[in-house]
Amino acid sequence: DAHWGDRAEPSPGFALEPFVERIAALPRVGLAVELGCSVGRVLAELPAERAVGVDMHFGAMRRARRLLAGHWLAYARREIGRHYSTATATGKHTADRKLVCADALDPPLLPDVYDRVVALNVLDSVAHPRQLLSVIDGLCKHGGEIIVSSPYAWQSSVMLEHERFGGADPAAAVRAILTGGTNLRDRYRIEDESEIAWTLRRDARSSVTYRSHYIRARKGT
Numbered sequence: 001d002a003h004w005g006d007r008a009e010p011s012p013g014f015a016l017e018p019f020v021e022r023i024a025a026l027p028r029v030g031l032a033v034e035l036g037c038s039v040g041r042v043l044a045e046l047p048a049e050r051a052v053g054v055d056m057h058f059g060a061m062r063r064a065r066r067l068l069a070g071h072w073l074a075y076a077r078r079e080i081g082r083h084y085s086t087a088t089a090t091g092k093h094t095a096d097r098k099l100v101c102a103d104a105l106d107p108p109l110l111p112d113v114y115d116r117v118v119a120l121n122v123l124d125s126v127a128h129p130r131q132l133l134s135v136i137d138g139l140c141k142h143g144g145e146i147i148v149s150s151p152y153a154w155q156s157s158v159m160l161e162h163e164r165f166g167g168a169d170p171a172a173a174v175r176a177i178l179t180g181g182t183n184l185r186d187r188y189r190i191e192d193e194s195e196i197a198w199t200l201r202r203d204a205r206s207s208v209t210y211r212s213h214y215i216r217a218r219k220g221t
Contacts, residue, residue: 001077001201003041004067004089012077012087018196019120019149020045022214029115033139035104035132036122040064043097048116050096054107061101067091068099078203105131111138116145121198121212123150123174127159133177137184142220146188148174151198151210171213178217188217 005012006020024045037043037053038060044067055061066073070093077087102108104119105126117140123129136146152170166173181187198212 001087003039004073004091005201007092008087008089010087012201017041018198019214022196023047023118023147026116026216029144031114032116032118033107033109033114034118034120035107035136036119036125037064037099040068040097040099042118042120044068044092044094046116046118050098052098052100052109054100054102054104054109056101056103058101061099065099068094068097070094080203080205105135107135107139109139112141114139114141114144116140116147118147120147120149121151121210123148124153124155125158128163129159130163130165130177130183133174134183137186137219140219142186143218145191145216145218146178147214147216149196149212149214150174151212153210174213174215178215179221186219187221188219189221190215190217192216 001012003017019042023042026047028047030049032046032048032051034043035054037055040053043051043053063073070091072088072090074086074088076084079085105128117136119136123132126132140146154164178188193215196212196214197209199207199209201207
């Protein structure tokens with residue numbers, strides 16, 4: 001639902017993926033990569049001649065492959081408590097999309113070749129968020145763009161305390177890292193920055209909404 005709810009029957013009842021429209025409206029590029037692509041909804045809309053999706057969860061990769069081939073996929077939707085119903089998502093056939101099951105912190109990809117590097121709501125889901133920013137920077141070629149978002153919902157089960165940064169304002173810290181080129185190969189120029197309401201359905205009677213910090217930045221200022 002969090003990724004393909006807008007293409008599911010029956011409908012979950014509200015829009016769930018606010019990033020799809022924003023990403024789809026971007027100019028088309030030659031080569032793009034999405035780190036943490038999950039089941040591939042954003043990857044399906046990513047304007048690029050060729051694109052690679054990376055995720056470490058093999059089950060998500062299998063589902064993404066089916067959906068990006070344009071097939072339907074049935075899945076369990078929680079209604080209340082332990083009660084579930086069946087929903088069916090209709091995929092979207094998207095040519096020239098490759099999927100790689102790998103860790104976003106160490107992807108088996110060539111550096112300095114991607115026109116666009118995307119990592120949506122991944123920064124607070126990895127053990128080493130600064131390393132993820134370094135990986136994003138390493139994949140992006142000079143003059144290319146990166147797109148990063150995060151609600152900064154740090155969790156002790158994911159990362160140690162010292163891995164968190166920015167104190168009460170991690171958004172300002174990410175902005176400073178990018179514009180200053182801190183531990184990166186180059187500096188970045190911020191081209192778009194906003195706060196996006198990101199809602200995840202829990203069941204028929206509840207959902208949780210995060211405020212996700214979104215940055216699109218150009219490498220080389």
